[in-house]
Amino acid sequence: MNWLTSLPAVVLVVGWLFVALLVAALARVGVRALVPVGERERVPQIAMPLMPTLGAAFAIFAALTLASEAGYLRAAEGLVSDEAAATSRLAWAATSPQVQSEPIHAALLDYLRTTRVKEWKGAAAASGDDPATARAIARLERTVRAEAARPELGSPAATELLVSLDSVTSSRRFRIAAASREVPELYVVTLVASGLALIVNAGALIFRSSLRTSLLVVGVASVVGLSLALLFALSAPWSGAFTVSGHPLEAVAQDLRSGFFGAGQ
Template sequence: MGWLTSLPAVVLVVGWLSLALLVAAAARIGVRALVPVEERDRVPQIATPLMPTLGAAFAIFAALTLASEAGYLRAAEGLVSDEAAAASRLAWAATSPRVHTKPIHTALREYLQNTRAREWEGAAAASGDDAATARAIARLERSVRAEAARPEVGTPTGTELVVSMDAVTSSRRARVAAASRDVPALYVVTLVVSGLALIANSGALVFRSSLRTSLLIVGVASVVGLSLALLFALSAPWSGPFIVSGRPLDTIIGNLQSGFFDGGT
């Protein structure tokens, strides 16, 4: 389902709206073509009581799903903020007395730049196995642990360096794990089927109406189509239309480049 969530927002909106309107038109025409003339009076009698049930079912599924996906997007943004905070702590820890600051700052900047350039969107974000990023974080690990092991640095400072480095790697693993998450297929299928069933039922209610009167179901079809488009747009913060912002990490990169952490020197 990743190919669907990675489509641009315009494609999702146009595609789902088109499908919803097509189902509404097909339902109206299909009832005329398939239901015998002598049974057509029963169509409204059957379809009308189903409208509240189908409408409530779709509304509940849509509300729960959209609330969940919106919360997931906020959680993804929180993970990025946590990763930036961990990088900031490491950058400050590297400025402690008797610590060689420049190698750590250089390695940290290279790692963050590789993360933003190579590991932020698409399959690389979910796999976390980009070779350049892996080499960058390995260099950062070696630089930090080499400094922490130096006797003149001292145990408290060395511990702070290692703990800060562990926070960076842990936050990265949390981000990669979150990027690999996907909406359960059965959940999406249930929501789509309930929405299309609601549209089809609406189309069946107006099969005897004029074309102008039948346009009233466009509202129902539009709401369902837009809801489904929004669901798929929100479902992939690292590969969909709404990519989670990397500004917190960009800020840390800028601070490292400007010398902010070591007083601008």
């Protein structure tokens, strides 16, 4: 399902609207073609009582799913903010007395730039196995640990460096774990099926109406199509249409480039 959630928002909206409207049109034509003439009077009698049930079922499924995915998007933004805070703490820890900050800041800046370019979207975001990012994080680990092991560096400063480094690597692991999460396929299938059933039922109600009157079902089909498009757009904040912002990490990288963390030394 990753190929579907990674589509641009415009493609999702146009695609699901097309599917919904096509189903509505096929339902209207299909009832005329499949239902015998003698039984057509019974179609509205059967379809009308089903509309509230199908509408309520789709509304509940859609509301729960969209609320859950919107919450997951906010959680993903929180993870990025936590990672940015961790990198900022490490940058400040490198400014402690007796600490050689330049190598740590250079390694940290390289890590931030590499992870934003190589490990932010697509398969690398969920797997965490990008070679360039692995080299950058290894360089950062070696640089910080070598600095913390210097004999002339006091225990508080060394501990602060190691704790800050651990916070950076842990935040990255949390981000990778979050990026590997997917919406359960059965849940998505159930939601799509309930939406399409609602459209088919609405199309069956107007199968004997004129073409202009039949346009009333377009509203139902549009709501269903847009809801499904929004669901798939929200479901992949690391590779989908609504990608979580990397601005917090970029702000830390900019501060490193500008020398903000070394100001006053």
